[in-house]
Amino acid sequence: MLVTKKPVLLSILIGLLLMTFSYFFQPLMPFKSIAHRGASAHAPENTLASFEKAIEMGFDYIELDVRLSKDKQLVVIHDANVQRTTDGEGLIEELTVNDLKKLDAGSWFSPEFEGEKIPLLTEVLNQTSGKIGIIIEMKAPENQPDMTGILADILNTHKSDSQIKVQSFHINEMKRFHELAPEIPAGLVLSKHLDLFHLASYRDFTSFLSVHHLLLSKSFINQAELFDYEIYSWTISKQYQYADMQRLGVHGIISGDEKRIPDSIMYALITPFLKGQDLIKTLLT
Numbered sequence: 001m002l003v004t005k006k007p008v009l010l011s012i013l014i015g016l017l018l019m020t021f022s023y024f025f026q027p028l029m030p031f032k033s034i035a036h037r038g039a040s041a042h043a044p045e046n047t048l049a050s051f052e053k054a055i056e057m058g059f060d061y062i063e064l065d066v067r068l069s070k071d072k073q074l075v076v077i078h079d080a081n082v083q084r085t086t087d088g089e090g091l092i093e094e095l096t097v098n099d100l101k102k103l104d105a106g107s108w109f110s111p112e113f114e115g116e117k118i119p120l121l122t123e124v125l126n127q128t129s130g131k132i133g134i135i136i137e138m139k140a141p142e143n144q145p146d147m148t149g150i151l152a153d154i155l156n157t158h159k160s161d162s163q164i165k166v167q168s169f170h171i172n173e174m175k176r177f178h179e180l181a182p183e184i185p186a187g188l189v190l191s192k193h194l195d196l197f198h199l200a201s202y203r204d205f206t207s208f209l210s211v212h213h214l215l216l217s218k219s220f221i222n223q224a225e226l227f228d229y230e231i232y233s234w235t236i237s238k239q240y241q242y243a244d245m246q247r248l249g250v251h252g253i254i255s256g257d258e259k260r261i262p263d264s265i266m267y268a269l270i271t272p273f274l275k276g277q278d279l280i281k282t283l284l285t
Contacts, residue, residue, distance in 0.1 A: 028243060032252040034135060035059040036235050037078060041257035044109035045085065046076045047116045051128055061133035061163070063254055066121050066151065067092045068144045074121040074151060075100055078139065084108075086118065093144065121151075125158060133163035135210075135232075137189065141173040148173050152180035167210055171202070178205035189234070190215065196223060203227045210234050210254065213241060221249050 038050025039057055046064055054062045065078040082088045086103040106116025141147045167187040168174050178186045187208035208230040221231050232252035233245050245253050
């Protein structure tokens with residue numbers, strides 16, 4: 001007796017069609033656009049030029065990083081040292097603001113930005129206040145014990161600016177920040193899954209979570225929304241990912257560029273393949 005089996009190719013095509021229909025029936029939800037280190041696809045990251053570009057492009061927020069200089073001032077830079085984004089050398093914690101201000105933080109990106117400087121956080125606040133929201137990430141505050149208190153003191157003088165938020169990977173420092181500046185929204189940056197117990201316990205001092213986009217799912221967002229969290233996805237760099245994040249229902253998308261794509265069938269078909277590639281690369285790095 002012959003048993004007729006459905007061809008493998010037909011099964012794949014049916015699966016792709018069902019995936020496509022499912023993809024398109026999910027609505028594109030609105031979101032806050034958050035400029036990663038400023039509009040870092042268009043200007044050198046974490047500089048006044050990148051923040052001004054983000055304002056010009058119509059972003060809702062800029063996201064920036066702060067570290068403490070040798071003379072205990074908050075400077076806006078991501079790395080622990082200056083090699084990657086300036087023409088100098090050395091650790092931030094071993095350089096004074098005067099040392100840092102001598103460096104060129106723009107030429108590495110383009111000759112157009114020659115002479116761009118590493119800004120102080122206070123300079124950024126003064127220049128952007130009232131123009132755009134700001135999300136400040138404390139870099140390694142557990143290794144710089146004065147950072148949290150200094151940041152809280154600065155931001156407590158900017159209470160009238162309701163568009164300032166603070167985040168960090170470090171849970172204990174965010175608890176401390178919330179105690180020192182309870183009126184400033186605090187958040188955690190996540191690179192691993194959270195269960196319901198942690199979602200509930202962190203809610204005492206945080207109001208938003210910045211989550212690596214590969215960790216996000218509809219179920220996680222639904223669970224987080226039970227505790228009234230806002231969810232921001234980081235860092236989006238590919239065109240197809242915008243619609244993907246919107247369909248998941250994130251509240252904010254962190255990216256250096258506000259790219260938009262046509263909602264075409266082609267992108268619906270290739271999205272699972274591209275996501276798979278991203279996941280493999282992440283696991284291998």
